[in-house]
C-alpha cells in the first residue's frame with residue numbers, strides 16, 4: 198500500500214524544543230498509557246522506568262525529553278496544555294517523587310533514577326525509548342517506541358516500518374514522488390494545492406479542514422507575536438539572548454501601536470520595506486518562533502520543531518510584504534503545498550535529524566516553504582517543485598551539531614537562513630523554465646537520503662561533533 202500522509206501530520210501543534218525529542222516521546226508516553234488501558238493493565242502499575250537510547254539519550258536533556266515523558270506520562274496533551282503549567286507540573290514531580298500516571302493513578306517516580314539515559318543505539322532507529330511498568334503482581338511490562346522525526350512515533354521493529362506509518366488508502370491522488378504529483382496536476386488541470394485539498398477531503402469535511410488550518414495558522418502567528426514581544430535569555434545554560442524582540446522594536450519604531458497578533462500584522466504592512474528591512478523582518482519572524490520553541494513554548498512542527506520558524510516566516514513575508522490583499526485562502530494554499538512537499542521528503546528520505554542531520558530539518562522546511570511561496574506567487578506546479586528542489590539542493594549535507602544538546606545554536610539562526618534561501622529559491626524557479634532543470638525534485642530527495650546514510654553519526658543530533666564539541670558550554 199502506498200503511504201499517504203495528511204498535511205496535518207506534517208504540521209502538528211506541539212510544545213518545543215524538539216519534535217523528535219520532545220513531541221515524539223510525549224506522544225509515545227500517551228500511546229503507552231492507551232495500550233496499558235486497553236490491555237487492562239493500567240490500574241496494575243506500581244512503578245515506572247523510562248529508558249532512552251541513542252540520540253534521545255545523548256541530546257535528550259538539552260531537548261527536554263525528560264520533561265516530555267513526564268508530561269506525557271501525566272496524561273497531558275501537547276496541543277492543549279497551557280504553556281505556563283509545564284514547569285510547575287514537572288517541578289512537582291521532581292520535588293514529591295510522585296507522578297500522577299495518566300492523570301489518575303499516583304505512582305512513585307524519581308526522575309533522577311527512573312529516567313535512564315543509555316548511550317547504546319537501538320538497531321531500528323537512532324531515537325529509541327522504552328517504557329517499563331512494574332505491576333502489582335511483581336511482573337514487568339515493557340514497550341519500545343521510536344520517535345522517527347516530526348512527532349511521528351512507531352512501535353514495531355519491522356523492516357519497512359518507516360514506510361508504513363500513518364497510512365490511508367482512501368486518497369484519490371496517492372502520491373509518493375514529485376513526478377506523480379505533477380502527473381495528477383496535469384491530468385486534472387489542477388494546482389498542487391487543489392490536488393492536496395482533494396486528498397484531505399477524503400479524511401475530513403471542508404469545515405473541519407478550515408478549522409484545523411485556522412488553528413495551525415493562528416498558532417504560527419501567535420508564536421511569532423510572542424517571540425517578538427519577549428525579552429531576556431533563553432533557558433538551558435547557554436545564555437543565549439533573545440533577538441526577535443529588539444529586531445521587531447527597531448523595525449517598527451517607537452510610534453507604532455497595536456494590541457494583538459492581527460493588528461501587529463497590519464502594522465508591519467505599513468512599514469517601509471527595502472531589501473535590508475525585508476531580510477530583517479524575515480529573520481525576525483524565524484528567530485521569534487525558534488526562541489519560543491527553545492523556551493518550551495507552543496509552536497507548529499513544520500516539519501520539525503527545530504525548523505519550525507522557516508514556514509511561518511516565509512508565509513508572513515508573503516502576507517506583510519508581497520501581497521497586502523491576501524487572507525485565509527492564500528494561507529490555506531500555502532500550507533497545503535508546504536505539507537505535501539514535506540510528505541514527499543518524509544516518504545523518500547527522512548525528516549529526522551538523528552537519521553539525516555540538519556538537511557532533514559532546515560533543508561526540508563526550506564524546500565516546503567519555497568514550493569508553497571512559488572504557488573502563491575503564480576508559479577506552475579513544475580516551478581513549485583523546482584523551487585523545492587533548489588532549496589534542498591543548497592542544504593545537502595547540512596550537519597546537526599547543537600551546542601550543549603540545546604535547540605538554540607546553530608538552530609535558531611539557521612531558521613532565518615532557511616527562510617531566506619526559500620524566498621530566493623522561489624524567485625529562481627519563477628524566473629526559470631523547469632524544462633531546463635538538470636536536477637528534478639525526486640533526485641534531490643534520493644540524494645539527500647543517500648547523503649544521510651553516508652553522514653557520520655557525530656553529525657546526526659548526537660552533539661558529538663561540529664559546533665557541539667568546538668564550543669564549550671562554560672565559555673557561553
Ligand code: SF4
Pocket residue numbers: 503504550554555556558559596597598599604605606607608609611658
Ligand atoms: S542543528 Fe538543525 S537539525 Fe539539529 S537540532 Fe538544530 S535545527 Fe534541528
